Amino acid sequence: MKFLNLRYDFDWGIPFREPFLGWLITGVELTILIAAVTAITSLFIGTIVAMLRCSRFKIFNIPAKIYVEIVRNIPGLFWLLFFYFVFPEILPFGLGDTLHEFVKYSVVAGILGLTVDNSAYVSDIVRTGLLSVPRGHIEAAVSTGLNRFQQFRHIIMPEAFRTILPPLGSRMIHNFKNSSLCMAITAPELTWATQQVESITFRGLEVTFLATVFYIVLSLIMAALIIKLETHFKIDLTSIKEQKT
Amino acid sequence: MDFFIEQLANWKFYLFGTYPSGPLTGLALNIVLALLSISIGFFFGVVLGLGRVSCRRYVKYPCSIFIDVVRSTPLLMIIFWAYFMLPVMGMQLSLFWCSVVSLTVYATAYQAEIVRAGFLAVPFGQMDAALSTGMSRFQALMYVILPQAFRMMLPSFVSFFNSMFKNTSTVYIIGVVELTRTGIIISQLKPNRIFASYMVMAIGFWVVCYTLSHAAEVLEKKVGVIDYEAYKPEICRQDLVLFPLPNVVKNMLVSNKCK
Numbered sequence: 001m002k003f004l005n006l007r008y009d010f011d012w013g014i015p016f017r018e019p020f021l022g023w024l025i026t027g028v029e030l031t032i033l034i035a036a037v038t039a040i041t042s043l044f045i046g047t048i049v050a051m052l053r054c055s056r057f058k059i060f061n062i063p064a065k066i067y068v069e070i071v072r073n074i075p076g077l078f079w080l081l082f083f084y085f086v087f088p089e090i091l092p093f094g095l096g097d098t099l100h101e102f103v104k105y106s107v108v109a110g111i112l113g114l115t116v117d118n119s120a121y122v123s124d125i126v127r128t129g130l131l132s133v134p135r136g137h138i139e140a141a142v143s144t145g146l147n148r149f150q151q152f153r154h155i156i157m158p159e160a161f162r163t164i165l166p167p168l169g170s171r172m173i174h175n176f177k178n179s180s181l182c183m184a185i186t187a188p189e190l191t192w193a194t195q196q197v198e199s200i201t202f203r204g205l206e207v208t209f210l211a212t213v214f215y216i217v218l219s220l221i222m223a224a225l226i227i228k229l230e231t232h233f234k235i236d237l238t239s240i241k242e243q244k245t
Numbered sequence: 246m247d248f249f250i251e252q253l254a255n256w257k258f259y260l261f262g263t264y265p266s267g268p269l270t271g272l273a274l275n276i277v278l279a280l281l282s283i284s285i286g287f288f289f290g291v292v293l294g295l296g297r298v299s300c301r302r303y304v305k306y307p308c309s310i311f312i313d314v315v316r317s318t319p320l321l322m323i324i325f326w327a328y329f330m331l332p333v334m335g336m337q338l339s340l341f342w343c344s345v346v347s348l349t350v351y352a353t354a355y356q357a358e359i360v361r362a363g364f365l366a367v368p369f370g371q372m373d374a375a376l377s378t379g380m381s382r383f384q385a386l387m388y389v390i391l392p393q394a395f396r397m398m399l400p401s402f403v404s405f406f407n408s409m410f411k412n413t414s415t416v417y418i419i420g421v422v423e424l425t426r427t428g429i430i431i432s433q434l435k436p437n438r439i440f441a442s443y444m445v446m447a448i449g450f451w452v453v454c455y456t457l458s459h460a461a462e463v464l465e466k467k468v469g470v471i472d473y474e475a476y477k478p479e480i481c482r483q484d485l486v487l488f489p490l491p492n493v494v495k496n497m498l499v500s501n502k503c504k
Contacts, residue, residue, distance in 0.1 A: 008333040073454035074447050075411035077425060085432070086443050173317070180319040184418055191321055204329050212322050219317035 008205065015207050020197050024207065027193035028214065030107065034189060035176040038114040042175065043168075045115065046122025053123065054130050064123070071120035077181050080113035084185040087112070110182035110189075118175045125167050129160035162233055169226030173219050180215070190214065248441035252431070259427055259445055270422040272449045278423065279410040281345050286352030293353060294360030295386075308357070315354035320415050323347045328419050344416035352409055359405060363398035364390065400465040407457040411450065424449050 015024060052064035071079070084106060088096030099105055133156050141155040161168075183192040194211045198204025257263075262270030269277065296308035315323065327347035331338055338346065367390050375385035417425040428446030432439045 006333050007335065069455065070451065073407075073411075073451045073458060075414040075425075075450060077414045077417070078443075078447060078450065081425070081429070082443055082447075086440055090440055177317070177319040180321045181415065183321065191319070191325075194325070198329070204325070205333065208322065208325055208329065212318055212326070215319055215322060216314060216317045220313075223317075 010206060011203060012206055014197065014201060014203050015210055020193075020201075020207070023188070023193040023196060024190065024210070026188060027190035027211075030187065030189040031176075031179055031191075032218075034107065034110055034114065034179045034182060034187070035172075037111050038118055038175055038179070039172050041111070041115045042118035042122050045119040047126050049119060049123035050126035050130060053127050068120045068123055071116055072124070076114065076117035076178055077184060079117045080110060080181055080185050083113040083116075084109040106182070106185050106187040109185055110179070110187040113185075114175060114178060114182070117178070118171070121171050121174075122168065125164050125171060126160065128167075129164035130156060132163050133159045162235070165226065165230050165233065169222070169229075173222050173226075176219065176222065177215065248438050249444060252438065252441040252445045255431060255445075258431065259424065259449055262422065262427065268422070271427045272424045272453070274421070274423040275410060275413045275450075276453070278341075278344060278348060278413040278416065278421075279406065282348035282352045282413075283356070283406055283409055285345075285349045286356050289349075289353040290356030291360050294357035294364065297357060297361050298364055312354045312357050315350060316358070320347070320351050320412055321418065323351055324416060324419060340419060340421050344413075344419065344421050348409070348413065348416070351412070352405075355405060355409075356402075359398050359401045360394070362401070363394035366397050367393050396468055399468055400461050403457060403461040403464055407454050407461065410453060410457065414450070 014020060049064045049067060052060040053068070055061050055064075087109070088099045088105075090096075091099070099108075102108065137155055137159065138151060141151040146154065179189060180191040182189050183195060186192065188196075190211050194204060194207040197207045258271060260271050261273040262268065264270075264273070293308045293312060296304045297312060299305050299308075324344065324347040327338075327343050327350070331343065331346070371389055371393065372385055375389040376382070380388070413423060414425045417423060417429075420426070422430070424446055428442050432442040435442070
């Protein structure tokens, strides 16, 4: 590091000294927890919103569209701050005070905010998947006597999720990276831990470096996993045709 | 509702702070940050994106590594790197320039990917045709490939501007007074009006982003896709069909209009 002429002595012992190591480990755990929980909840809510948006009835159609348009055009950070600072205030019957007494409310607020932010994007992706299912397949399902739920379960969903797997996966990686924003509402995840070490020891670069490496490695692993899933679920149409003939 | 109207009386603070007499803050700072980072990042993005599709390995791999590393790092981490690393390296930057640097690095990587996608969307035949007319590779890139590629990239650039504008709210964490910070400061002055000030903040972001996302949709319909079939003269299509036939038969078959 001499050639860069840094005014800084790297002390690689700091991340492994005691209170800091514990913070970093809880940070890693919480980051993974927040990313996993928001991925599942936002996939759930996003799918429901996408189904509502594809509905024929305007009662379902229009609220879903309004939800997506509102959430997509406001930054994710706003939703985190909203759920941490404002949401307990506007709850009726003193429910907000109960929330404030809850020890890990920051984590809950982080999960809520990221879910709301991510679900709008996920619903858009799922909707394109639902629309991409060929009309003929649905008609074939109807003609074999499947009811609407069965059509959805056995025909539309498997096909749609195969087509949307790559964009959905990159959205989930994005969501994992966005979990670092939870630091703004003092949820003790990895970025918060690095900033805490920085503000106590004034030696933030080592932990920031480790955290960056962690984020890069985990996103690359997730990307590799998605490619693996994609090849696993791929239907080889040519081989099916050959078997028939 | 009264709270809300009371907050709207502060509209100057939300929009541009005390600009002529003080620093530029509020929504205007968000727009300035997004514009600056995107326009600086565009230049580097084109260079890196073209570097990534280069066939020379010593150009391709460094560009790919930079793009992949930046794209898989959270924006917040890039901001912290700029905030803590640049002073250590002897560059004393103000908060504004620090956030411009970090947002530019982020925008560069993402725009490089857009440029790469646009470049690959142009058919390879275009490059061959340009080279066969005697252009150098640089000329072919400048006059044939990039104009088409940029036309295809325009919708993704507009939607990227949209997401970049939302991302500028992240720099609030290092203390830049943009719209998010303005809203929080005002909500801290009047804690019982917290909902109203957050509403105004959200509306500020929403109006700009909504306009941008609809602009992206309109652009996508108007200029996004180039229909290459429409540009082909009829004689070419006939030629393709009649290729194996000898010239005499061809001339007989091709109508007068196409000659």
